[in-house]
Each structure stands twice: as structure tokens, then as C-alpha cells.
Amino acid sequence: MIEQSWFWLILGALLILSEFFITGIVAIFFGVGAILVGIATAVGLLDSLPEQVLSFSVLSVGSLLFARERIKIWFRGNVSDRWDGDRDLIATRGERVTVTRGFSQGVGQVRLSGADWKAECEDGDLAEGDIAWVIGHRGITLLVSANRPEHSHDHSAS
Known part of the structure; x- marks a missing residue:
């Protein structure tokens, strides 16, 4: 036994x-x-x-x-104190993001809703800590701009 x-x-x-x-x-x-x-x-x-x-x-x-x-x-781990739910990437257009890895040759990394995303920027290289704005996406890569797009719906500014 x-x-x-x-x-x-x-x-x-x-x-x-x-x-x-x-x-x-x-x-x-x-x-x-x-x-x-x-x-x-x-x-x-x-x-x-x-x-x-x-x-x-x-x-x-x-x-x-x-x-x-x-x-x-x-x-389940928490990546942010704020959770906006599961939003699709199209709904993120106009969102404010923070650069978490500086852009080199138009490619870098940004933080959106507590998660880091690969990002591309055509209007210059952004440095870590800079603010950028989501203008679209290509697959799961965010397209960002240093300039705030018109009619953006920045939920991060609150």
C-alpha cells in the first residue's frame, strides 16, 4: 500500500x-x-x-x-492599471501612444493600453518617451505619426 x-x-x-x-x-x-x-x-x-x-x-x-x-x-497577469477591454486595431485609430523603443529607419515600439506593439512611422524617427498617435495598422503592426491626426479620440489624456 x-x-x-x-x-x-x-x-x-x-x-x-x-x-x-x-x-x-x-x-x-x-x-x-x-x-x-x-x-x-x-x-x-x-x-x-x-x-x-x-x-x-x-x-x-x-x-x-x-x-x-x-x-x-x-x-492572468495585469499589464496595466487601466483596461479598455478587447478593442480591435481599427478602433485604436487616433489613440495616443508612448514610444517604448526608439524608432530607427521608421521602425520602433509603442505602448497602447498597457501592451507594447511593434510600430512604423513614416514622418521621422521618434525617441523613447515621445508621444505618437495611431493612424492605422498593417496586420498587427501599428502605424503611428508624431502629429496628432484630426478628429482623434484620445482616451489616454484623461
Whole structure:
């Protein structure tokens, strides 16, 4: 019985560690289930292999279904104190951005809504810390200008 409990404890530890490499927040629930079965087996609550497998399945799948969405929130990082929701790039036209990596040959990096974006600027090289304005996009690369476009809707100035 001790050998079986060690099997479940080691399996649980490996599953939890695998979450660092496969970050879907799934393996951790199976790891916790395996550790709980290992402990229950070590103290004599579970004897046979079918009981252990059934307990592992119920604990793992049950915790996955009922707790995953609640726990997933803990693993999301905040990149900004202000979140404007998921906006498409077209809606960002006219937004004020800050240059986070100076432009060289028209290519640099800007920060928009707390995230850094690759950007292109045709009207000169901008230095880190400069303010620019989104005038469009090419794929996921923002097109920016040092000059504020007419009819911009700057939400960053508040």
C-alpha cells in the first residue's frame, strides 16, 4: 500500500510541475487529484487499485470542472492599471501612444493600453518617451505619426 501511495504522490508532483511547461491550467487539477489519492492510500482510506483510479478520476475531473475558471483568474497577469477591454486595431485609430523603443529607419515600439506593439512611422524617427498617435495598422503592426491626426479620440489624456 505504501508503494501505491508513493506512485500517486510522485505522479501528482510531476503533473503539477508539468503545468509550468504546458500552461493550460489543467494538469494541476490532475496533480492535486493524484496527491489526494496518494494521501488517502497512505492513511488507509483507499485499498484497491480500482478505488484509487475511480477516486483520482472523480477528484481530478470534478475539481477541473468546478474550479478551473475561478483559479484561471489568478494566473492572468495585469499589464496595466487601466483596461479598455478587447478593442480591435481599427478602433485604436487616433489613440495616443508612448514610444517604448526608439524608432530607427521608421521602425520602433509603442505602448497602447498597457501592451507594447511593434510600430512604423513614416514622418521621422521618434525617441523613447515621445508621444505618437495611431493612424492605422498593417496586420498587427501599428502605424503611428508624431502629429496628432484630426478628429482623434484620445482616451489616454484623461
